[in-house]
Amino acid sequence: MAHETKKKFTPRLVKNAAPAKASGRSVELAGWGRYPIVRGNERQSEDLADITRDAVLTRGLARAYGDASLPPAGDRNVASSVLADRLLAFNRNTGIVRVEAGFPLMRLNRFSLPRGWFTPVTPGTHFVTVGGMVAADIHGKNHHVAGCFGEHVRSFKMRVADGAIIECNDENHDLFRATLGGMGLTGHLLEVEFQMERIPSPWIWEESEQLPNFETVLERLEDAGREWPFTVCWSDFLVTGSNAGRALLMKGRWAKPEEAPAGLPQWRSAPTFPIQLPSWALQTWMMRIGNFLNYTKHGAAVRRHIVHPETFYYPLDVIREWNRVYGKRGFTQHQAVLPAPHTHRRHEQYLRLLHDLRAKVFLSVVKDCGDEGKGMISFPKRGVSYALDIPIDQGTQQVVDRLNDFVVAEGGRIYLAKDAFTRPEHFRAMDPRLDGWNEVRRKWDPEGRLKSALSVRVLGDRA
């Protein structure tokens, strides 16, 4: 979400029907975690090809938590794709879709569900663009069976660093795999073509259960993955003792036609969280109570029901701009995958480390990942992923450093789309694929024109 400076409204000249020469404005930009904040000259236009000509980066709905969607410091030109949102092609027989890069997932879902199709992979929010889904090579509750979004991308059109616009697929360019998960650093995505998934009904059959401790979380996640296409655990990392890491396990599949309600799911408009709370407003004890209530109200029995896909996939989207609850300080998410096999020792140590660090993990999601995909530096690999929401304070850098020490030692890696604090030496140690990716990147961008605040911080790009 862009965090913009207050400005008085003054109209500016926009010539009718001409390609929009959006002049851009210097504004403060931030990701979903509201940290860091960088000034950038953000330009918006329906003509994305035009505004990417001299931009260092393209950003979509800015749902990356940290600095992945931010330009380097120094008021650099950054293109916003959100007005490039046309549905260019949809084959209702094959489910092949082509969209402009700013096409939002929310619109895609509302379009495709009644037509018997759904995105093959979805993240935990539908306020993302398809271009962003490629750039982060997003994964979802079905990663253990469907892989990342990039596995389903057929081709894309992008403007590369020298200004050329190319159509790119897995056969004709090494750039294809470098772009999946490449955080927008290999070129400006303009259009994306991908394969949708045929669904038997527009409803989800969900089953959920309590898991009393972390040992059961690991066991049940693995078991559930053998039977269910969608699995995820909401875990409580604030509780200590024998219940540490207790969780609710959610499993789902598309409902069969005979199970599904007769009508289509009705889309609801989400209210916006109206104000930015003071940074002190959300306290650990409140989250302990919230987590306790969330866990206990579920009850010990297994619950089974038909749910709206929005309820299943996007529970946090019921309130827009919920990140305001963290206040001006903002928050970060440390998402790391610890590789298979799922040994209890490794995960117990991770839990103990969080406890020793007194990390304020307000929200945590645990998910088992499948194999690595096509993306040269995409995040997932076979193992267990921990996504931990942590409010930012003076100790956050140290917490992330210590967590990353552990992740490096265990052969894991972190997700750049969530990151704001990882040091370059940690990331390099986590990902031996980096050199190969950099080689492709430099081949296409020898002068280093494309960059972001993240690439300067983590990858050593010159600002």
Place this chain on the structure above:
Amino acid sequence: MNVAFLGASKGMGRALARRMAERGDRICLLGRDLEDLKRSAADLENLGATGEVGVTSCDLADTKGFAAALAAAKDALGDIDTVVVSAGAFGDQEALEADSEARDRLLTLNFTNTIHFCELARTMLLERGGGRLCVFSSVAGERGRKPVILYGASKAGLSYYLEGIDHKFHSQGLSVTVVKPGFVKTGMTAGLDPPPFAGEPDGVARDVLKAIDRGQPVVYTPAIWQWVMLVIRYLPRAVMRRIGF
């Protein structure tokens, strides 16, 4: 509806055309950039527009092409019962004061040429026994205001013209809808801090489509701008001289 639409490839026009497509209207797009229009046409066809969405070249700066463009749209649709004009120019007051060429261009596009197009459109609609003409004006035309003097003047003139043809031709079956948007979050206003009551293009589209269907002569959108402008219209001149709004 069978709609000839000038200005559907951007902002509020794009949102309105999408609403029309989703309910199955037949649409022909008029605009300057044919390649871009084809992409918008594909978008609308995918969303549910009935039949092929036609595209035809029409530059608001070139009045000579208007008649041919409307004729081509009629050929594409068979019959046109609705004409929408959301194209127009927007101007920074300071820049317009400094640049006579830009000033002339804005006044010509928003007033003279838009009216020229509307005259052809309403003639065509009246020949078939009536129809709907929907044109985007602005709340800026409600009162002379410091930040939008020239832009507001062009829109005020346009609004008066549209009100006049409504008075004269309503009995002959012409239904005129003047759209008066307040601040709407589009590419044009990107980077500006939205004032209270700022609208979204899709919300504007919903209001406008409802107004067209009802034959409502004027629609303020978001609706609260009707009351905001009511207050502004009656503010004493001494107050208007002092405030920056």
